[in-house]
Amino acid sequence: MQVKLTIDKDYTLGGIDERLYGSFIEHLGRAVYTGIFEPGHDTADEQGFRRDIMALIRRLNIPIIRYPGGNFVSGYRWMDGIGPKEARPRRLDYAWASVEPNLFGIDEFADWCKKAGTSAMVAVNLGTGTPQQAADLVEYCNFPGGTYLSDLRIKNGHKDPHSFRVWCLGNEMDGPWQTGAKTADEYGRIACEAAKMMKWVDPTIELVACGSSSAEMPTYPAWDRKVLEHTYDQVDFLSMHRYYGFKGDVTDYLASYADLDAFLSAGIAAADYVKAVKRSKKTMKISLDEWNAWYGTSGPKKEETWTVAPPIHEQTYNLMDALCVGGLLCTMINRSDRVRMACLAQLVNCLAILMTQPGKSAYAQTTYYPFLHASLFGRGEALRPILKAPKVETARGEADAVTAAVTFNEEQGELTVFALNLAQEDTVLQLSARSFAALSPIEHIVLDGDLFAENTFDQPENVLPRRAPVAPLEKGVGCVTLPRLSWNVLRYKI
């Protein structure tokens, strides 16, 4: 099979916001406790942060991490998680039928982010919480000092404000599973009032309004329109969430990238409709702040409900999942003109790219690698990939047998082509990039092999990317073989 990919320096989709490569840590299962925080672990620092997982996270160069939920946030009282630890209450967490010990809160997360070389996207509770509590949290975190709440932060050991820039107005508020779920009008009103108050406290913050929690919701996509009718002038982003699962057909699963494209188009259309109705000059940005492969996991075992940090949604990912994730990343780069932020859900132990064992080791799942590649090499400008590829039949209609995304990092002098080959045969990619007269290959990274192979604690490096030989290009033109069912990263020096 052959596919042709034409790219040109001038066919640009614009600069990628580096926050496209964000992730997510929720108080869920073992993401925080025995995930990133485990006092007493061999590698724990003086604050109880595991250094082994920190090193794996730092390697990813993640610009932003969403916290503390997720479903958890809709019942969370943020003041429980500040101040002397011995005085912090243990609470029931309805979202995950667990006990929250509150030994890790917003101040610890701020410290952890600094050490991990990242920043926070903080979600406020608009399930059981009020606009006042949301604005109070902004004051506690971002106000320099001289008020009760900002001085309380200083008393708790943080003289400088945390200066968190991005804030989510609740989480999946349309979902019946959500503590304090709301109708679009109920949520739209409370989100609008919370947004006003939070921006009065700190006008520099950026706000994200909840869109539908999934395309399967009966209220989708009218929910998105209604919410934006209430909040358009106050917010900067519409949140969208999308997960994909393997249901028995490899091609259908790997073509999830095409479904994500259609899903994003619907959210963008809803936002642009409201823009027109409001005669607004502002274009709403999309925050895809939960996305991943997710299937076959479960909540806490019956005997483990109402315990601290039971294992929940600990999915082991295989190579096929990593390929699916690679395809989704291509779509995100290709839609990065509107998708300005995104969070791979999640980072540690729960639906995660990284796993830990309490008291023991940590390892990277298969899905870690495409995310690593995109985060490291997918910066700069996105170029429009003009792709001519045979079609494959999927449950959701036709899709290209190869999907690709291209990034041009002028500062580094690098061009990167990301490509997922979902065909069952090796494919010759004819690359034409004539506007880059001199391109010399740096490397061709490939992830392929047994679709069901996994990394585990016993075999943490069972699935690893490999290097394939790279042929030179003649005046920007040449051929590269994409192995059957493979994720590929082609890197060129300009």
Ligand code: AHR
């Ligand atoms: O990421 C796991 C959960 O999925 C989140 O808590 C929730 O927002 C979504 O339904």
